[in-house]
Amino acid sequence: MSEFKVTRCVEIPDNLRIARAKASPNLGPRLLFFSGGSALNETARALKRYTHNSVHLITPFDSGGSSQVLRQAFDMPAVGDLRSRLIALADETDLGQPDIFALFSHRFPAESGRGTAKAAFEEILSGNHPLMKAVTQPMRTLIVQQLRSFAAKAPADFDYRRASVGNLIIAGGYFSSDHALEPTLFLMSRMVAVLGKVHAVADVNLHIGAELADGSQVHGQRQLTGKEAPPLDQPICRLFLSDGADELPAREVILPKRNRQLIERADLICFPPGSLFTSIIANLLPEGVGRTVARRAVPKVYVPSLGADPECHGRSLPGQVEALLETLRADAGAACPAEDLVNLVLCDRAHLPDGAAEDLAARFGICCVTADLTRPERPERYDPAALSEALISLS
Numbered sequence: 001m002s003e004f005k006v007t008r009c010v011e012i013p014d015n016l017r018i019a020r021a022k023a024s025p026n027l028g029p030r031l032l033f034f035s036g037g038s039a040l041n042e043t044a045r046a047l048k049r050y051t052h053n054s055v056h057l058i059t060p061f062d063s064g065g066s067s068q069v070l071r072q073a074f075d076m077p078a079v080g081d082l083r084s085r086l087i088a089l090a091d092e093t094d095l096g097q098p099d100i101f102a103l104f105s106h107r108f109p110a111e112s113g114r115g116t117a118k119a120a121f122e123e124i125l126s127g128n129h130p131l132m133k134a135v136t137q138p139m140r141t142l143i144v145q146q147l148r149s150f151a152a153k154a155p156a157d158f159d160y161r162r163a164s165v166g167n168l169i170i171a172g173g174y175f176s177s178d179h180a181l182e183p184t185l186f187l188m189s190r191m192v193a194v195l196g197k198v199h200a201v202a203d204v205n206l207h208i209g210a211e212l213a214d215g216s217q218v219h220g221q222r223q224l225t226g227k228e229a230p231p232l233d234q235p236i237c238r239l240f241l242s243d244g245a246d247e248l249p250a251r252e253v254i255l256p257k258r259n260r261q262l263i264e265r266a267d268l269i270c271f272p273p274g275s276l277f278t279s280i281i282a283n284l285l286p287e288g289v290g291r292t293v294a295r296r297a298v299p300k301v302y303v304p305s306l307g308a309d310p311e312c313h314g315r316s317l318p319g320q321v322e323a324l325l326e327t328l329r330a331d332a333g334a335a336c337p338a339e340d341l342v343n344l345v346l347c348d349r350a351h352l353p354d355g356a357a358e359d360l361a362a363r364f365g366i367c368c369v370t371a372d373l374t375r376p377e378r379p380e381r382y383d384p385a386a387l388s389e390a391l392i393s394l395s
Contacts, residue, residue, distance in 0.1 A: 012371045014393035021050040021392050025195075028053050029395035032266035034201070034289075036062065036081045036279035039305065040272045044088040044196075046384035050392050052195040055262045056089070058082050059282040060181065060200040061208045061241070064222035066162055070171055073158055077181060077205045078221075079174070082198060083166040086185070091193035099134040100191050103143070104166035106131055117160035124165065125151060131165075139191060146172035146184070179205075182258075197262065201283045202253050208282050209242035219244060221278045224311060235313040239281050239327065250331065255288035263292045268395040271342065273305040273382060276312050276320055281327050290331030294340040299394045301344045303387070306351055307380050317356040318363055321345060325364070338364040346390060348373040348382070369394075 021028045028051025033040060036059035047054055062078035063071060071078060083104070090101050103124075108117040123129040125147050127140065135143065150172030166188075173184025181203045189198065209219040213234045219242050223229045240247045263269065271280050284290065293300065302324060304317055312320060321342060328341040345360055349370040357368035373386045 012369060012393045013389045017395075018050065018389050018392050025050055025052050029267040029392065030055060030262075030265055031268045031270060031391055031395055032263060033057065033270045033272050034280055034283040035059075035085070035272050035274060036282060037274045038081075038084055039274035039279065041084055041088040042384040043272070043382065043387050044085060047388045047391075048089060048091075048195045049385075050388055054089070054196040055266065056085050056196065056198045057201040057259055057262070057283055058085055058198060059208075059279065060202070060204070061206055061221055061282050062278075063207055063220045064225065064227065066164055066167060068222060069159060069163070070167060073155060074153060074171065074175075075205065076171065076174055076179070077200065077203075079167050079170040079181070080164065082181070082185060082200060083164060083170055083188075085198050086188055086192060086194055087166065089194045089196045089198065091195055096193040097139070097191060099131075099136070100139060100143070103131045103135060104164075104169065104188070104192060106165045108160050108163050108165075110162045112161060114157075114159055114161060117163070118158075121151075121160045121163070121168070142187070142191070143169060146170075146176065146187075148172070149176040199256075199259055199262070201259060201289075202256060202286045204253055206248070206253065207242045207244045208278060208285070209240050209247060210236045210277065211238040211240070213237055217247070221282075224278050225275055227310075231310045232313060235315070236277055236311060236323075239277050239285065241285050250285065250287045253286045255286045255292065260288060260292050263289075264296060266296060266298060268298055268391060269293060269296065269300045270391060271300075271302045271324055273303050276305070276309055276315075276323065278311060281323060284324070284327045284331075287331060290328040290336070290341065291333075293328060294332040294336050299344055300342050301346050301391065301394060302342050303346045303382075306348065306374070306382065316359075317345070317347075317353055318359045321360060321364060321366065338366060342366060344369055344394065346371070346373075346394070350374065350379065 030053045032055040058081050060077035067078035067080040108120050124132050146169045150168050153175050170184050177183040181200050345368045347370050360366045360368050371390050373382050375383045
């Protein structure tokens with residue numbers, strides 16, 4: 001049984017704890033996020049004011065957007081979510097690397113023709129593009145090396161429209177590192193002076209699939225989100241890892257030792273806003289995640305998304321928590337107490353459904369905490385500073 005006492009959680013915001021974190025963010029708490037997509041990026045950017053020790057375990061199983069183009073061309077893991085989180089956590093002050101930040105953030109325009117976009121890439125590769133000229137040595141040489149590795153692999157008809165330069169750099173590093181993501185993520189973290197840690201939850205080239213209520217299966221993240229394909233017409237019952245065609249046993253994908261140690265050292269574990277299945281639960285599938293989370297006696301906080309999530313297909317807030325618990329218990333064991341896996345639900349005060357707090361307590365023994373986490377002008381989005389301060393208060 002977890003030693004963490006949920007009675008601590010009523011003091012939000014904890015102004016003293018917040019003030020300490022802002023005064024010394026380099027000594028800030030180790031908040032660990034199981035995340036993906038872009039939903040947490042604004043909060044990650046705000047979090048840099050409070051801690052430089054946050055940890056982000058990101059799904060590499062995406063198959064939509066610009067990641068889809070790279071995956072189809074090169075049969076590689078998705079890197080878009082990793083790149084966007086690295087950029088969100090980059091030091092944007094003069095002490096960081098603003099010129100490299102600008103280069104990594106650059107996208108080739110969608111409205112240009114293929115030839116124009118390819119010419120823009122070649123201008124960057126040659127070092128003649130203004131964004132590349134602004135980067136000083138030796139960083140420029142390191143970046144060019146990664147882009148040359150990418151160019152050597154790219155098919156002649158590769159479509160550079162909407163391509164992120166940062167994604168191409170990571171892809172090039174992946175090729176030159178014998179098809180491993182972590183060496184490139186380490187190098188890119190240093191290049192943009194990331195104030196935290198960003199890792200793929202597992203350094204593997206796989207997809208996700210889902211078993212639906214009628215027993216059928218759907219393979220591929222982009223088929224599940226309701227964004228690039230029609231929304232599912234029935235609920236997701238279970239998520240699994242896939243080679244793109246067939247389900248893989250959980251034991252074939254093991255949580256890396258590095259990530260296990262990061263979970264074991266975390267001061268708070270967060271299941272943050274984002275698409276419930278493809279952004280959050282996807283990170284919980286590797287073998288060892290559930291057991292490692294269960295052993296850590298710290299706050300384990302679920303922050304539900306605001307508004308409708310097409311993947312939830314009508315799941316109530318307790319139903320969302322149940323989906324998290326079922327996935328974690330698949331590894332930790334069916335008898336693992338709920339409070340050892342998720343012991344807090346943090347909600348915006350205005351978005352807590354009637355009766356949800358009582359239901360969470362009755363069904364799972366989980367405490368529901370409310371705070372003012374949105375602004376009147378943007379009620380559909382979490383306020384990044386308010387959410388950051390609530391999580392710092394709970395850590």
